Amino acid sequence: MTIGGLFRRIDRALVAATGCIVVLLIAGALYDRNFLSPDYLLQQLQVAAFLGVIATGVMLVVLLGHIDLSIPWVVTIGGMMSTAAAGHDGWAGSLAIPIAVASGLAIGVINGIGVAYLRVPSMIFTLATNAIAQGLMVVHTSGFAPEDHATPAMHALAVERSILGIPNAVVVWGVIGAGTVVVLKRTTFGRRVYAIGNSERAVYLSRGNVRRIVVACFAIAGACSAFAGVLLAGYSTKAYQAMGDPYLLPAIAAVVLGGTSILGGRGTYLGTVAGVVLVTLLQSMLSIMQISEAGRQVIYGAVIIVMLLVYGRSAKVVS
Amino acid sequence: MTSRRATDTRYWLASQRGPLLAAALFTAMFALFVVEHPAGLSANVVNTAANKGVLLALVAIAQTIPVLTSGLDLSVGSVFVLSNCVASSLVAGSPGEVALGVAAVLACGLLCGALNGLVVVIGRLQPIIATLATGAMYTGVALWLRPAPGGAINEDFADVITGSLGDRVPFSVILLVAVVVVIWIPYRRSVLGRAAYAIGSSEQAAYMSGVPVARAKFVAYVLAGLFAAIAGLVLTCLTYSGEANALLGGSYTLSSVAAVVVGGTSLYGGAGGAIGTIFGAFVLRTIGDLLFVFDIDPLSQPLFLGVVLLIAVSLGSFRLLKVKKRLDLYR
Numbered sequence: 001m002t003i004g005g006l007f008r009r010i011d012r013a014l015v016a017a018t019g020c021i022v023v024l025l026i027a028g029a030l031y032d033r034n035f036l037s038p039d040y041l042l043q044q045l046q047v048a049a050f051l052g053v054i055a056t057g058v059m060l061v062v063l064l065g066h067i068d069l070s071i072p073w074v075v076t077i078g079g080m081m082s083t084a085a086a087g088h089d090g091w092a093g094s095l096a097i098p099i100a101v102a103s104g105l106a107i108g109v110i111n112g113i114g115v116a117y118l119r120v121p122s123m124i125f126t127l128a129t130n131a132i133a134q135g136l137m138v139v140h141t142s143g144f145a146p147e148d149h150a151t152p153a154m155h156a157l158a159v160e161r162s163i164l165g166i167p168n169a170v171v172v173w174g175v176i177g178a179g180t181v182v183v184l185k186r187t188t189f190g191r192r193v194y195a196i197g198n199s200e201r202a203v204y205l206s207r208g209n210v211r212r213i214v215v216a217c218f219a220i221a222g223a224c225s226a227f228a229g230v231l232l233a234g235y236s237t238k239a240y241q242a243m244g245d246p247y248l249l250p251a252i253a254a255v256v257l258g259g260t261s262i263l264g265g266r267g268t269y270l271g272t273v274a275g276v277v278l279v280t281l282l283q284s285m286l287s288i289m290q291i292s293e294a295g296r297q298v299i300y301g302a303v304i305i306v307m308l309l310v311y312g313r314s315a316k317v318v319s
Numbered sequence: 320m321t322s323r324r325a326t327d328t329r330y331w332l333a334s335q336r337g338p339l340l341a342a343a344l345f346t347a348m349f350a351l352f353v354v355e356h357p358a359g360l361s362a363n364v365v366n367t368a369a370n371k372g373v374l375l376a377l378v379a380i381a382q383t384i385p386v387l388t389s390g391l392d393l394s395v396g397s398v399f400v401l402s403n404c405v406a407s408s409l410v411a412g413s414p415g416e417v418a419l420g421v422a423a424v425l426a427c428g429l430l431c432g433a434l435n436g437l438v439v440v441i442g443r444l445q446p447i448i449a450t451l452a453t454g455a456m457y458t459g460v461a462l463w464l465r466p467a468p469g470g471a472i473n474e475d476f477a478d479v480i481t482g483s484l485g486d487r488v489p490f491s492v493i494l495l496v497a498v499v500v501v502i503w504i505p506y507r508r509s510v511l512g513r514a515a516y517a518i519g520s521s522e523q524a525a526y527m528s529g530v531p532v533a534r535a536k537f538v539a540y541v542l543a544g545l546f547a548a549i550a551g552l553v554l555t556c557l558t559y560s561g562e563a564n565a566l567l568g569g570s571y572t573l574s575s576v577a578a579v580v581v582g583g584t585s586l587y588g589g590a591g592g593a594i595g596t597i598f599g600a601f602v603l604r605t606i607g608d609l610l611f612v613f614d615i616d617p618l619s620q621p622l623f624l625g626v627v628l629l630i631a632v633s634l635g636s637f638r639l640l641k642v643k644k645r646l647d648l649y650r
Contacts, residue, residue, distance in 0.1 A: 067447070069573075114629075118636040119648065121586040123391075127573055128629035135622025142618055200649035210649060245566075249451055262445045294466070294563075297459030304452040305438060313443040 013259025016311040017274035024281045032288060042167060048280040049169035050235070052273065053228040054251045056180050057108075057221030059272045062255050063184075064217055065197045065264025066115060066122035071225050071251060073133035074104050075244025078229020080137055083239040086149040096151045100230045101223050107133055108222020112215030137241070154234030169231055176224070181269045193217060197264025253304050254279045259311075337583010338595030345598045348605040355612040362486050368608060369489035370481055374553055376495055376600035378571050379578035380503065381546035383596045384539045386579050389519040389588025390439065390446035392540060394454030395547045396572030398431045400564060401461040402551025407470025407561025410552070417473045425548050431457055432544020436537035454572070461563035468562035477556035491553060495597065498549060503593045506542065511535045519588025578603050581631050602631075 028035035054071060061068045082100035086093055107129055114125040161167050184190035192208045203210050225244070233239045258275030260267025282303060286296045332339070349368070353360045378395050385392040402424045410420035431453070438449045483489050506512040514535035517525040526532050550571075555561060576586075582599025584591025606627050610620045642648055 131625030135625045204649045294459045294462035298456045301452040301456035
């Protein structure tokens with residue numbers, strides 16, 4: 001392959017996002033020398049891993065041309081179910097992680113059935129399941145703070161660094177990410193995910209099972225969100241109401257900044273990784289510079305708009 | 320020829336099915352609420368219900384207009400909260416100052432809407448992500464104006480807005496009707512209003528037919544900002560203070576989308592309108608009231624609300640039974 005061919009194959013959004021990351025790192029280093037220390041960067045990656053796991057599921061759903069607004073409370077369900085199970089001795093305690101992920105998977109399947117079989121617009125259907133998830137958790141905790149247990153496995157996954165000092169959370173994200181890349185690039189399922197985003201009708205006419213693929217993607221998204229909730233609960237050894245709320249906007253922003261079209265059918269996982277790192281670094285920089293919450297919100301929103309203006313514009317309607 | 324008139328009526332009924340259903344649902348639910356309420360149909364009960372409903376109805380109308388163009392405005396809740404903060408600082412003092420303050424609040428809403436419109440039309444960003452980002456900015460400005468809850472509003476003005484006319488008709492309902500008559504109906508009949516519906520049906524076709532696409536989209540977002548600001552003003556009149564409550568803004572944004580859908584406006588654009596949205600908003604608010612009068616355990620109320628919402632948005636799926644070709648199920 002010629003160098004020109006290679007260059008053309010590289011995603012423009014990925015280049016732009018990487019460029020923004022480099023600019024952020026340089027700006028951070030100019031502000032504070034410690035910004036570029038390996039320890040700090042690894043810590044940022046660890047924080048990014050939680051967002052990265054959520055963004056993986058969001059990306060699958062967005063590739064279909066749908067959106068999942070039930071993330072906040074599915075993350076919370078993941079956290080609360082795992083800590084609740086961890087509070088039990090015996091088999092329930094040791095199965096904390098599978099129980100939590102299965103709960104998220106179940107909500108995801110409901111989302112998928114609503115979107116694929118009932119044909120309710122995903123935005124409004126996932127909004128309703130988010131409300132139900134919230135209702136379930138309010139009943140579950142009776143309005144009080146839930147149990148604050150985390151199994152050793154949860155703690156190990158979220159906090160410890162087993163291999164070469166790399167945080168386990170980053171390894172977990174890497175494994176999930178590698179799996180996603182293989183599925184998206186190398187399997188019929190993955191190609192059809194992209195195809196559905198471009199034209200559901202075409203996939204239907206070429207004998208693809210559109211509905212089953214949509215349900216599967218929403219199910220994976222639910223499982224990813226719940227698993228991120230498990231990691232977050234392991235990280236802080238507690239689960240609390242609305243712990244997932246701060247993750248909806250960053251997750252969608254990361255996916256879109258990574259070059260995935262919000263209309264579906266276009267986007268790479270590498271771009272999503274870049275988007276996640278970018279959003280995490282931006283949040284971290286704004287908190288290091290001790291800007292007030294008000295200023296942080298304004299800058300955060302403005303930076304996302306500006307970055308999208310640079311490379312996320314849609315085509316002009318001409319005919 | 321009577322048959323022709325009958326056909327016209329049938330078409331009109333078919334086109335207004337969503338709003339009519341929402342209106343019927345609201346009437347039934349509100350009747351049940353009044354019957355079950357210990358105080359019955361007292362002016363106080365009606366006034367409280369009206370104020371809560373009008374608040375959501377205004378935010379939901381704001382959401383309706385961009386949705387008609389097959390867009391979305393996820394910043395309506397933030398504009399609502401921001402104008403609450405502005406109103407708690409400026410709408411005070413003499414009647415003249417109050418008038419100036421109200422004008423400032425509305426101008427603030429128009430400005431936010433104009434920024435959204437610019438980003439969506441000139442910037443050509445997807446509305447869903449662009450307004451999510453501008454919404455964060457408006458919340459930031461609101462926090463800057465009111466780091467802590469506080470402020471005040473001219474109480475005479477506030478009491479008029481939230482009170483009842485002749486102890487019977489809630490003033491907020493009159494305000495809502497006035498807003499619909501003065502802003503929505505002229506807009507709906509104007510070139511730009513019809514353009515909004517055309518864009519929602521097919522942007523390409525609208526463009527090729529010489530519809531002012533850019534101008535109509537821009538105005539849709541500006542009007543959304545205006546309606547959200549009016550809602551923020553009413554909120555300030557209810558609470559006598561301002562608070563940069565991001566959670567409140569978020570919940571209003573999400574409820575507004577739900578109200579739009581329940582009111583029969585298509586999220587894909589091109590069909591529906593503000594009247595249906597108003598009933599949609601009142602239906603959503605009455606659900607909460609019903610849970611209250613039926614003594615549902617407060618802890619399970621959010622769950623009930625969620626289940627009712629899920630059922631409400633799934634009702635539209637009955638249209639699938641009428642689809643004859645399976646290909647038509649897919650887009």
